[in-house]
Amino acid sequence: MKTEKGEQEEPDSVLLRGIFKLGKISHDVLLTSNSVSWTPITPDNPTGERGSERGSDRVWLRDVFAVKVKRRRAAGQQTGGVVLGLCLFCSRRTGNTLQEVKVHLLNTSLSLCHTWVTHLKQLLTGNAHTHKQSVPRQLKVFINPGSHKKQSVLIYREHIAPLFRMADIHTDITITERKGHILSLVKECSLTQYDGVVCVGGDGTVAELAHALVLRAQLDSQRDPDSDLNPVQATLPLGIIPAGSTDIVSCSVHGVRHPITAALHIILGHLQQVDMCSFFSLGRLVTFGFSAMFGFGGRSLALAEKKRWMPPPQRRDYALAKTMASLRPEECQLSFLPANQTHMSGKCRGKKLVSPVSSDQSNAVHGVFLSISIMAIPSLSPHAPRGLAPNTRLTNGSAELITVGNASRSEFIKHLKRYNSQDEQSCLSFVETRSVTAVKLRPHGMVSCPGEGEEEATPSDQSESSFPWNIDGELVEMAHEVVVRVHPRLISLYGDEVEKVDSPTVSCSCI
Structure with missing residues (x-):
């Protein structure tokens, strides 16, 4: 995975150095506190002619969410096996979309692979704090079984759960049974053991859980939601796995309706604080x-x-x-x-929509x-x-x-x-x-x-x-x-602020 354009690694000392194969070619691999980089080893040409050159490559540790020892195992074998090397599980961005990619570093030395895995896991744990991220280890997951043509449970089990397991994230799953089920559970159950809360569903599910988290924060702070006009921020961040018909909140923090992208934002601890509104009627x-x-x-x-x-x-x-x-x-x-x-904004630039006032x-x-x-x-x-x-x-x-x-x-x-x-x-x-x-x-x-030729109301x-x-x-x-x-920054959502959805344009369904 190549370095992003214009991005340069800060000068950093080499922590580990080793020779691994990527594919069939041996590479000189360097580990620093920020990245893993590799350069192909090119043998000297006896004729003095220059062979085909291959450029260096790098993966940033902030994009790595797991590292495992790679082994060859017989059918049915659950443990042990011949060591082949190590594998980095990474996130790669294309536009707003995040995809899982794997980097295979092959070397049959057990001690070398374990040394690298140990150092990498230590760096990944510390890297989250260095970049002010909040990488979760325990998540509470709510799944609305009626979302996405009743395929939301399948989406989670086949696409999201394997990523959480690979990232060593433990989950406690609840499949909702009715409207209001999430609100009643969040108000009553203990949330202290969780690092975040995840919902799999559409905008209605997101709205119920977001309201429940903010309301729970008021109750925990012994505030009266009906009289306190300055609510405290929700203590737990909310992750949204899109499984609805429009997924407006998910698109606003992910820029794409893509469950894998949403899961990787959660796994990597990408947090975005978000404003919310309170709605009052009759006080x-x-x-x-x-x-x-x-x-x-x-x-x-x-x-x-x-x-x-x-x-x-x-x-x-x-x-x-x-x-x-x-x-x-x-x-x-x-x-x-x-x-x-x-x-x-836009073609009407210069048109004042609201004058600055106190x-x-x-x-x-x-x-x-x-x-x-x-x-x-x-x-x-x-x-x-x-x-x-x-x-x-x-x-x-x-x-x-x-x-x-x-x-x-x-x-x-x-x-x-x-x-x-x-x-x-x-x-x-x-x-x-x-x-x-x-x-x-x-x-x-x-x-x-007026003017429509219909009966008047x-x-x-x-x-x-x-x-x-x-x-x-x-x-x-x-x-x-x-x-x-x-209310500014009332809740934290897993994701990034985006300017535009990068999915194909869809015509308004009401026209």
């Missing part, structure tokens, strides 16, 4: 989450939940089409605290909206490679508030299509994007959408009705005013 905490949609996103999800008997893709497409056919805006009173920054100044808007989104993460997915909220980041302490005004159906479709393109939402006159730290939304009711006092919210892909019904606050 009580409803949930912690990463993103929320009100209006079109909430009503389409509510309709999809009524068709649970349908397969997920068909259910989603049906709900989107039906909600689009009866497109109606919601009348709302919207207040927000702008973040102290200005966004300049954090104690609030803005209020009363109007009708087709959609309101509040997102503390970019919300990347194959349907929106740049994200539903491309101007925010995982850990900038603010959320992106996107309001879509009362537009025609064709204009709203144009807005949706832009999530799958490079065009800026801010260039549409009926779309406003603001960077905020808090939002208060008071819904009043659904109003008619009768405005009514819906104070006693519930309004559907889509919070991290989960339907939450709330009848009253909702207050959303952004």
